[in-house]
Amino acid sequence: MGGSRPVFQIGDASLVKVEEQLLHAIPPSFLYPGMTPKEFAAVQPTLTASDLEPSRDALVLSVHTWVVRTPRHLILIDTGSGNDKERPTNPLFHRQNLPYLERLDQAGVDPEAVDFVFNTHLHVDHSGWNTRLINGKWIPTFPNARYVFPKAERDYYSSPTSHNEANRPSLGVYEDSVLPVIEAGLVDFIAPEGGKYLDIFEFIPTRGHSIGHMSIGLTSGGETAIFAGDVLHTALQLARPDVNSVFCEFAADALDSRQRLLKRAAETRALYLSSHFPGSSAGFVAADGDRFTWRYV
Template structure:
């Protein structure tokens, strides 16, 4: 499948999705283990269109958002990376994907990237922070400042994170985060969030992971919000109570999701998801029964 290079304009910023890979036939029963089948498939056409043919599995995307402002070139989340040892997560084990070539196809050369933002430090959001060179993990974007949620770094560098829900991300801190910190290229966002580069705001949305952040971009009266893994599919717009199998802190995840949906509707913001299929971008509206989703 060809990469998705659709762009969006928000104030002075241009935002482009560059896809690393598409995940096909992800079972609904796996992704949302607490949901009954009727919650996912149902009779609502608005939900069915996000499912694979047959109605019992999802198509998901893994990608990076490229943000160009008049001053800077920024990447938000970096996919799963190449050559990573993920024996307990076969989907992302020892990959060889031409992702850097895809970035170059939209004019993004690694040495020209100014900043890399990670919403959180899971396997499919941090992998291209580093690349393998002569047996060592080195920064993939050598002139960039990498911006990490501090609480994520503290948690994933400790034994506290060595639990069953984090098995898919074992090794990520060691090969995709620690080398950045050791190279002196890391900046840290406090758990309370805050502003960065004037037009960005890190918004605490914990639950999916311990220090998960969503990121708002506000420019000339327009707003875009990069949601990280606060939602994996548009189904959660309609059912914000549904958590994924990857949400470590379930009650916090649901609460963060509901707050974000209200913020998106209140600000009429462009929502830029990390795993929604197709364009991965759209708007959340209010309807009598809750919220609605419209792709852009």
């Protein structure tokens, strides 16, 4: 599977993270505007060296894809931010040139061999590699895959209703990273109630961060994992699940979804696969009263 990437096993399924990029020096006051410096100082000791810059006063985030291999299928979960995308309202992801496809190759992934691409939601840093720019045209990066994502996300981001301040960071994503795969006839939509897919997967409604956000459960051989999407952005939200990120559009729903998913992860002892935690990005959640603790694996 390439290099020293850790391989996690859930029954017959193997899971590997392929990193697109690390985002450095993220101020806690930016990512969590509802958290005071004193509150951050109180939870900072719960964070590991990989979660923080060496100064321990700024956060590190990862943008990555989870590669899932089963005996029958090759599946990618979330696709990062993409290259060559016009993102003038989000300079961090504007006109990038990253070796993501090379990293997939190092992990043994041929884009033409991918069977399914799951998007937990359709934000800028989760669906960018759905397409790539070839001869001035956006084409599906994974031409033989079925792309699977929440219908509510498609409905919202294809509508002017989503053209608001909360979605400025993702302006243009629908047009260059979503619509081309829909027009190619490659998309399966997940209804708002979620449900089973390919027998071993379950789309779990976790609305709040975005309008139709879904986490994804995996069950195989009596073991479970949860690809959580953006229910949490960093591990500090285990100690403070009452804190939303700046990017959570529907605040009350985001709080409810976070509590429900963390409780489920703790009760089922599921391997929790995060979308933005650095390091291994994987670990276990344990309940601690009305809060939670985190352990990387």
